[in-house]
Amino acid sequence: MHIAFLTPEFPHPQVAYAAGIGTSIKNLTTALGNENIKVTVFVYGQKKQEILEENGVTIHLIQNKNYKLFSWFFHRKYIQNYVNSVIKKEKVELLEAPDWTGITAFMNLDVPLVIRFHGSDTYFCHLENRKQKRKNFWFEKLAINQAKAFISPTKFTGEISKKLFNIKEKEIITIHNGLDLDNFENQTPKEFEKNLILYIGTLIRKKGVLELPEIFRKVRNDSPEAKLVLIGTDSFDIKTGSKSTWELMKDLFTEEDLKNVNYLGKIPYNEIQTYIKKANICVFPTFAETLGMVTIESMAMKKAVVNSNIGWAQEIIVDEESGYLVYPSNHDLYSNRIIQLLKNNSLCQEIGEKARIRVESQFDSNKLVKENVEFYKKIINKKI
Structure with missing residues (x-):
């Protein structure tokens, strides 16, 4: 089996940008490689054209x-032609892409397309509750229409996306994003x-950072x-027009x-764990x-987390057991949980230990990869 991913980001020194989408894709590609599945990653929007090899993955x-x-x-047509040339040469069997910006709109790809709901505009x-540009919805809707099937990291995200894009007959399966837990160890949690x-995380309004000062x-x-x-x-802040959140x-x-x-700004991904x-x-x-990959990474490293309580988060944390869930603008409760x-210290350590157990149970990429592989096989074999 040969699976390819199309993405605007990927954690690598030669890649211009990497955040949650890139992290989750890298975790999956690593797990797929461990299953002896060939993987190719296409990272668009880069400063230069280059082919890299890393741990068996062609980038x-x-x-x-x-x-x-x-x-x-x-x-989009330029990306399509490049991707199709590699698909033909390397015998790629399936391409996965994100929903963000509807990058695959107008693309005629030579293999089945799976869209993963990393988070569309x-x-x-x-x-x-923000007004969307019609063009952005149009691009994303066209991309959705061209996909064979969908993967959502949480049921919440899948259900919301299904309603927003009026997805009726195509399958949406929930598979959590995972971590290679061997790379997220904390032997000295005390x-x-x-x-x-x-x-x-990015300093942006939607991440709730403007709640942090209060x-x-x-x-x-x-x-x-x-x-x-x-x-x-x-x-950039979309509400005020400020160039700096x-x-x-x-x-x-x-x-x-x-x-x-x-405020440390952006730091290399390999330094985050420190x-x-x-x-x-x-x-x-x-x-x-x-x-929320960074939430899971923190939990894997046995940290007590105070997280948002909205939809998706309730599938990550068991409130008051493996972390705390609080609505971001409830400043009194949020601050009380932190205090x-x-x-x-003993409460932090107890919650941190349970957070690690939770991640091992729900977000181990070595377990989740098998669900991804089975889903890919169904699509390739035209059972979906």
Whole structure:
């Protein structure tokens, strides 16, 4: 079997950008390789054209192309032609792509297409109650219509996407994104920096980061020694038009609180674990997500997590057992959960241990890969 993935991101030093989509794809490609399945990854939107090899996976960097007119069409056709040439040469049997931006709209691919719901613009606009550009929905809907079947990381995401795109006859299967747990070990969970609160993720409104200044103010009113570390790429804010969400956040922190906040910006993916191990607790107050890889990574490393309680999150964490679930704008409860954990090391360790057990049970990529393979086989053999 030869499976290919089309993606705008992938964790590799030569790739321009990597976040949750790229991380989940890399975890899956690694697991597929362990099952002796050939894997090719196409990463579009790159600065240069190049073919790389990493741990048995062939990575094609597809250079970004600009066109004077109808760039959205000709760029897709350029990617289509490149991908189809490799499909023919390397005998690829199935291509998986994300729903985001409907990148496969207008593409005529020579193998069955599976779309995985990593999170479309349509989905995020719905969760944020934000108006969507018609063009964006059109692209994503066209891509959905061309897919043979769909994989969703949570039932919540699958059900919402099914309604939004009016998917009726095509199958949607739920398969969680997984982790290679051998790469996420914490042998010393009792060693951490006391009172250090960690957030990892893009600084963007939908991730709930604008709730953190008020939450942190309430935490420091009780625990003035608390520190907040933020890791992730800064981003444009769609509501205010600000070029920097971090600048918006800084204005919301009190002067004294800001002295205890350290924004590190984007750091290499292989350094993230160092900060997770160092943290006392991890916080993810997001309003819009499909699963949340960094939440699972933190849980795998035996960290107590205070997470959003919306839909998808209820499939990750058992509230008050393997972490805490709180609505992001409920600042009182969110801060109280953080304070509760900061003051009780044994509670942090107990929740961290149960978080690890939860991840081993639900998000082990070596187990989940078998579900993916069986689904791919059904499609290739035209049973779907």
